[in-house]
Amino acid sequence: MRAKKATTEHGRCLKCRRPLRKPSPDGYGPKCRLKVRRNARTNTSHPKWQVAKALELLELGALVPLRQNRIFLVVSDDGSEVYRTAATGQCNCPAGLRSVRCCHAVAAQFVAAA
Numbered sequence: 001m002r003a004k005k006a007t008t009e010h011g012r013c014l015k016c017r018r019p020l021r022k023p024s025p026d027g028y029g030p031k032c033r034l035k036v037r038r039n040a041r042t043n044t045s046h047p048k049w050q051v052a053k054a055l056e057l058l059e060l061g062a063l064v065p066l067r068q069n070r071i072f073l074v075v076s077d078d079g080s081e082v083y084r085t086a087a088t089g090q091c092n093c094p095a096g097l098r099s100v101r102c103c104h105a106v107a108a109q110f111v112a113a114a
Helices: 030-042 048-060 103-113
Strands: 063-067 071-075 082-086
Touching: 030 048, 030 103, 048 071, 048 103, 063 103, 071 103, 082 103
Parallel strands: none
Antiparallel strands: 063 071, 071 082
């Protein structure tokens, strides 16, 4: 009889759904995290402050995918609200309702493009 390997699973990557070997504060595996950060560095169509804020959201784990990395739940800056945003740029935060590109939509775009 073959002995089973003892594995400790720390959940799954929120992007690719692979098992995580180590606990991850943002919910992404090392390869997916690298792709998201690389995409954020190379994307120059957004202001720098929005990119910085979007990366902060990703590092804090405030972006949770709902459906196939296209629709996300995002926690607000103060943690009192939860917004629904899409990778196409729509968001139901106050800025998104005024048709202004918000950092929530930018973060969703980074994750979807990676």
